[in-house]
Amino acid sequence: MSRRIQFSQHGGPEVLQTVDTTPAEPGTSEVRVRNHAIGLNFIDTYYRSGLYSPPSLPSGLGTEGAGVIDAIGAGVEDFHIGERVAYAGGPLGAYGEYHVLPARQLVKIPPGISFEEAAAVMLKGLTTQYLLRQTYAVKAGETILFHAAAGGVGSIACQWAKALGARLIGVVGSQEKAERAKALGAWATIDRTQEDVVQRVLELTDGRKCPVVYDSVGKNTWEISLDCVAPRGLLVSFGNASGAVTGVNLGILAQKGSLYVTRPMLSGYADTPERLRAMADELFGMLASGKLKVEIGQRYPLSQAAEAQTALAAGKTTGSTILLP
Template sequence: MAKAVRFHQVGGPEVLSWETVEVGTPGPGEVRIAHEAVGLNFADTYFRTGLYPAPLPAGMGVEGAGVVQEVGPGVTSVAEGDRVTYTGSPLGAYSTERVMPAEHLIKLPDAVSFETAAAMTMRGLTSAYLLRRIWPLRSGDTVLLHAAAGGVGLIVTQWAKLLGLNVIGSVSTDEKAEVARNHGCDEVIVYRREDIATRVRELTDGAGVPVVFDSIGATTFESSLKSVARRGLLVCFGTASGPIPPIDAMQLAVNGSVFVTRPALADYIADPAERAVLAEELFSMVAAGHITIDINQRYDLADAVAAHRDLESGRSIGSSVFTL
């Protein structure tokens, strides 16, 4: 038996419940993993609220790190005792132990701790595809990054600086602005008192930026679109403030023949070989200290309700994890 966070109906944080569950034995292609740390991601709230539909009742969470306890028939990619991390379906990471498909597991180097892995596997791989797969960014380019003091934002900023990029970050408070600057942002816009698009145009001599990375969604879409340079790209990879509004194709022309994409991490790590390449690049930079992972919030797994409330309130800075 194990303990897990589950939800039986969609809604606010209060629908999460701490339950005793039966783990079971891994079947073909599956493993049983004992978690050492579990990731807390804003995407978790999308499942809880029903924005991302899931059959109910359901487990919660898609990211964890731990040790393989048992392997099922046909599993050759990992062995009992391996240190592993993962991100992706099926739901159920908010648990002390679980059975899950082995195909999602990534072997974890000894130089990367379980907590660090749980704090960065989703965020780090997201940062990897944003910077390495979406657009042919070149040294000297300037990008606009929303939520620059968030978990993804801090990794993207550090990685972007390693690639020679200039980063304009947007944040909600002066405290977060300081954090963003300390991690490499060249300019920071506090959007509660500055107009983002106006400031971006000022900082780029009216040209705008070739790429905008927007994880906020509804409240930032318009300013993001107005910040993109001619024939540039708006990357809408999150909806923290709500879904992006319907796109009028003519507005893309009016704003400079710009492109818009709404990518999902799953499509950039579906190929195990590509996932391995991105993970290796990420892990090597973290192990070498070129990218630091700030874990600023730690929770007991039983305190998932409080963790979700903190996450949705905007109080969180950097990454959050559940410790076991």
């Protein structure tokens, strides 16, 4: 028997249940991973709350983890029992001691990177990779705006942008988080609770605004973000921390400077094993070079997943949070 977290109805963190179950056997082209560390992400709360719909209820939760392969299904040739692997995306169910998923969604963990580091960095790191390197190819000398710069993705983006030679302006929710973002490599910070974000962006860019704005907050910052994008620039909306952006009037894009908007997801970029592994290779290379460090701000036992999600939703976490089975 093994433990896993599941939910039978949508709601707050209190709907999460710890249950004992028999580990599933991997099917064709699947592997079973015995988790050593599990990543906690905002998207987990979207499935739990009902913003996103799981395939069925009751449902497992979580899509990120790292561990050792302990069973292999038919047709799997690229992986072997005992290998250290990590994953992000794929079927729900990472919040457990075991997780079965398609082999195509796994990457091998290089020597020198721990299970905890891999679980803490996979989803956020691969997200940062596609945001800064593919959705918009950030170039040296550019000034970009990034919301929630002290959070999980933001803390990696601060470091990666600095390594690229870009000036990242980080929007944060407190002076403490401003100091954290600056320590991670942000060129400048804006405390949204004390400062006018749009006005400060105009001041910091000499009125030019930013060629790209990255917004994971959603509803509460949509208009602010649009007002920070330079003419013909791009707004990258990649999260809904404050709620989903709805009822968008496309005419606003014309009024504010012929702007572009995109809503990317990891699955749209890591859509083949080859692309996933190329992205992971670049991410792990950044870690190995020391240009990128992953900070694990919080560790919770798997049984305290509800408490971990509560802290995440309340903005009380810094860096990455992991669950330990």
